[in-house]
Amino acid sequence: MVQYESDSIMTSVYLSDWLSASPQFRRDLIVAMLRWSKDITPRVSGIIPLSLATYVSVLKSAYSLFAVLSTKH
Structure with missing residues (x-):
């Protein structure tokens, strides 16, 4: 926006x-x-442009990490 x-x-x-x-x-x-x-363009730490694609990518990575960690316990 x-x-x-x-x-x-x-x-x-x-x-x-x-x-x-x-x-x-x-x-x-x-x-x-x-x-x-x-x-x-909003940026995270002044480097990474914050867009919808970046946000979705971070969410997917976080969920994947959560899924891997939750199957180990």
């Missing part, structure tokens, strides 16, 4: 009525849009 919203920020600002704003505000918006052009 965070990644989807970050993709739409720049588009939403561009589609707004920003051309009727003051020149200083327009300049600030252009700088902000350039900064927002990079996607926001």
Whole structure:
């Protein structure tokens, strides 16, 4: 959800009525849009991107480990 919203920020600002704003505000918006052009991706420990696929992979691994450990006892 965070990644989807970050993709739409720049588009939403561009589609707004920003051309009727003051020149200083327009300049600030252009700088902000350039900064927002990079996607926001949540990361674990700043390294591993947190996505649905990563989350499912971690859950599968944890369950597999649990299943192996529970059969040993």
